[in-house]
Amino acid sequence: MKALVVDGPGRAAVREVDYPVPGPDEVTVAVKRCGICGTDAHIFQGDFISPYPLVPGHEFAGLVHAVGANVRGFAPGDRVAVDPSLFCGECEFCLSGRGNHCVRWGALGNTVDGAMAEYVRTPVRTVFHLPDAMTFAQGAFIEPVACVVHGMNRLNVRAGQSVLMFGAGSMGQLLTQALAHVGAGELAIVDLSPAKLALARESGATVGYLPHDLDATLGHRKGSSGFDVVIDVTGIPAIIQSEYSYLAPRGTHMQFGVAPTGATVPICPFDIYRMDWRLIGSMAVNHTYRAALQWMEAGRFRVDPLISRVISLAEAPAFFANARNPDIMKVQIAF
Ligand SMILES: [Zn+2]
Numbered sequence: 001m002k003a004l005v006v007d008g009p010g011r012a013a014v015r016e017v018d019y020p021v022p023g024p025d026e027v028t029v030a031v032k033r034c035g036i037c038g039t040d041a042h043i044f045q046g047d048f049i050s051p052y053p054l055v056p057g058h059e060f061a062g063l064v065h066a067v068g069a070n071v072r073g074f075a076p077g078d079r080v081a082v083d084p085s086l087f088c089g090e091c092e093f094c095l096s097g098r099g100n101h102c103v104r105w106g107a108l109g110n111t112v113d114g115a116m117a118e119y120v121r122t123p124v125r126t127v128f129h130l131p132d133a134m135t136f137a138q139g140a141f142i143e144p145v146a147c148v149v150h151g152m153n154r155l156n157v158r159a160g161q162s163v164l165m166f167g168a169g170s171m172g173q174l175l176t177q178a179l180a181h182v183g184a185g186e187l188a189i190v191d192l193s194p195a196k197l198a199l200a201r202e203s204g205a206t207v208g209y210l211p212h213d214l215d216a217t218l219g220h221r222k223g224s225s226g227f228d229v230v231i232d233v234t235g236i237p238a239i240i241q242s243e244y245s246y247l248a249p250r251g252t253h254m255q256f257g258v259a260p261t262g263a264t265v266p267i268c269p270f271d272i273y274r275m276d277w278r279l280i281g282s283m284a285v286n287h288t289y290r291a292a293l294q295w296m297e298a299g300r301f302r303v304d305p306l307i308s309r310v311i312s313l314a315e316a317p318a319f320f321a322n323a324r325n326p327d328i329m330k331v332q333i334a335f
């Protein structure tokens, strides 16, 4: 079968690899759609925690192709989507609802081969039936929405709170939709793409700002007139550093975007003390895949407008190697 293999930083190719035969408690899925995520770009660039060689891909849906001897409830041909999380289920963190900190943490496409391949093998406990009304393209969004569910659980936004978010890519757009549903008051978004800002406005953002004139447009919102919640969805250290100044007293900053491993930003501990700030993170999916599926099945998210391009597996290496167009949101690989 064909797979996109990342051999090392900056090196990826589509190659013939062995078909992943399912073990007794595993399912092999024929991938129909796989989303490309910022984390995949980090894996390609070599600034994530992944081993090489690796087949990336953790946002996907497809058809059951083969099942192991112990598998019940799934049969070849079933439409499915997969939680890429590989938690051990036995450690202190798994047993206390913090599987995303599992001491043996793994994820398809992150620590073991993922779904940028014709077939991918996964434990049956990670497999979910895809509702009939949901397309494979939509099914490939359940994982990013599961990240949003975890972020929303971490944030615990209260009705009427003011929110400032940096980054209006597909994750920023999904967070915008979620925040609009749970009762954010003012919901301001910063991005350098006017097209992304316009879409965020359609999804519930109250105002969009371009970064180059931020001092002029938002400079008065620093310090005591700042925002209750500031969210980073860029992962870019220079931007992250600028975000703290917009936090109100008692404000919460959430680091949602994935910064390069080892990158640092200076922050003034006196400000954290003086302003009663809360600085939190939100790491991937944490037992939130089923909630994401249900949230999407209920029609709460509009994901189709977030798909900027659909490419073939053969086109994927060139996509990773080339600089991003800032107007592009989600790109999916179709099989
Ligand atoms: Zn992702």
Ligand SMILES: [Zn+2]
Pocket: 087, 088, 089, 090, 091, 092, 093, 094, 095, 099, 101, 102, 103, 104, 105
């Ligand atoms: Zn564990």
